[in-house]
Amino acid sequence: MSEMAALIEPHIPALRRYAFALIRDDASADDLVQDCLERAVSRWRLRRGGDVRAWLFTILHNLFVSQHRQTLRRGSHRTLEDVEHETGIPSGQEHAVIHRDMLRALAALPEEQQSVLLLIGVEDLSYAEAAGIVGVPVGTIMSRLSRARNRLRRLLDGDLKNEERPTTLRRIK
């Protein structure tokens, strides 16, 4: 295996997890990861040192923003019912219901809050790394993180019943 492959491959499961959490569709998420890896392989020599993982997440995030935002804008987004079918959690699993509720609530957050919550809470990136990936100052990351956690709590507590369908409402411009 090449040095490049040895440095990139350990991060692929995490890239797939991040892409899936944002898109909630197995095939589209893997398409995005594939585009990310193609770009990473073709730009390997342009990489300016630093952490490979943060670099890969930056590429993935940028691709998500430019490709997926367009799809959302065209209105081919999914409803919460669809999200429910697509959460990919094997039924019968002990915590399946809890997990599904969690992913539904995540899907109801604004995209920018989803990214920050995932990069920091799930992918264990530092605040500075998350700021570099999303392209905003650290202070903005902190306020997004705080808003995301509080909003997620209220969604899970059922306090935001009237926002039950934000995925359909929010994205129509």
Place this chain on the structure above:
Amino acid sequence: MMGGMPIGDDDLHGYVDKRLPPERMAAVETYIATHPDAAAQVLQYQEQRQALRSALQHKYDEPVPVRLRVAGIQTERRRRWRRSLGRIAASGLWLLIGAAGGWIANEELTAGRTAPVTAASPSPVNEIAQEALAAHRIYTAEVRHPVEVDVTQEKHLVEWLSKRLARPLRVPDLSAQGYQLMGGRLLPASAGPAAQLMYDDGTGRRLTVYLTAEDGGETSFRYVHDKELGGFYWRDAGFGYAVLGQADRRDLLATAEAIYRQTGDAMPVSGR
């Protein structure tokens, strides 16, 4: 023991994410021992953090599909490259034919003493921003064909775009801002032809510089943004400019100023 700044919401998040320096971690620990509200908040954040991780764990544990193995992607790239060599040879011929045709047409059109491609009436500057935003979104999303003429043919790119915009165009060097030229393309705009130059910062973050032929007076920089995408637009020395990217306003302004400095002085020269 508790010296230093008072404990705030950011500290509670930093504590949950284990991102505080050791002494600050200890300070938060002491604080929540005596503040039940803060303790409850921390516990709730911790549970939520763990619940989100568990909900996604199954995806992390899945075997990676073969199409996402790096070796496979490298092989596929080489195969595509070999296949495209043939096409490049063919398209080179078309480029020649096209260039010859364009040259002849231009000679014909500019034979009379009318000035070529003067923007009939200066288009509202805001229109430039809107068209530049649309062009940015369309072409930065392209993985395989982001530009029409790539940086290896920079001289040709400059000559071609200058010819179509009927004024000497200068490609800004943005390496000081961390961006390398990828190439460019010609686009239709409401007031005539427009050019888009695309740059990349090595992580796939792309920046575009959009130019139209504009004969109106000079304007100041104006800020435009839409979602994560932001930029500045202005009019100067025969061109309308817009520079757009996913960066914060301060960096974008520095980039706009760099472009302004490089393009605005004296008589622009074709090429660099």
